[in-house]
Amino acid sequence: MVKPELRKWIVVTAVALAGCAGQPGGGGIGAPDSQASSESRDRARAFTELAGAYFARAQYKIALDELRKAITADSHFGPAYNVYGLIYMELAEDKLAEDNFRRAIELDRNASDARNNFGWFLCTRGRYDEGLEQFRIALRNPLYAQPELAMANAGQCAEKKGDLALAEANFVKSLKLQPDNPNTLLKLAGLHFRQGRLADAQRGLARHAELAPPNAESLWLGVRLERRLGDRAQAAAYGLQLRKRFPESEEARLLQAGQYE
Secondary structure, eight states: OOOHHHHHHHHHHHHGGGGGTTSTTSSSOOOOGGGSOHHHHHHHHHHHHHHHHHHHTTOHHHHHHHHHHHHHHOTTOHHHHHHHHHHHHHTTOHHHHHHHHHHHHHHOTTOHHHHHHHHHHHHHTTOHHHHHHHHHHHHHOTTOSOHHHHHHHHHHHHHHHTOHHHHHHHHHHHHHHSTTOHHHHHHHHHHHHHHTOHHHHHHHHHHHHHHSOOOHHHHHHHHHHHHHHTOHHHHHHHHHHHHHHOTTSHHHHHHHHTOOO
């Protein structure tokens, strides 16, 4: 299940770019104007944006209803299929998710936001090489508005695959474009911890703390990092925050079970 903060971020990539539909590489459909009137396109866009807002609040049934209206208004509006894919991914309806992502890409080969989301779907299903290929294609588009997102996702995908060198390369490239992205900084800090580069991990975690409030992931990294460094008091302080602030998280469960590795 997608965490609420990540769900909101996904919607930005999927829906905000819907306003660019029809612009080359903007993540829209690129379909000929003759296929839909300007009015029907605007209606499809409005319904898709509403669907994205409901998806962000995990109101999936209402979001699906809005997407049906979008497709009825304009069956060639690619961003609607992109959001369909995200919803079905969250509902674990994998075939429907994949079909809709592929439809969004079919309607516009330059829909880099759809390729980014499809790549993430593939990676979360263990199809790492396929996912990384979608990220590579997305990044070949010189007009992709947010390449740092696909780079960061490619980093996570490569790490899941076990290719730590490729993961680090993608995180570093993402941070060159967006140096103060707390999520990417945290992912790189976690990778450095996994590589045994504890000082780098500590610096990354400290920078994350300067840019964003702690979350379950950052606190759990802090617990394990400080244990590895031998500072049991600081590790306990991180653990206390984790149990207090995020008691239902997977990270809190691991802490309770003592599963530090």
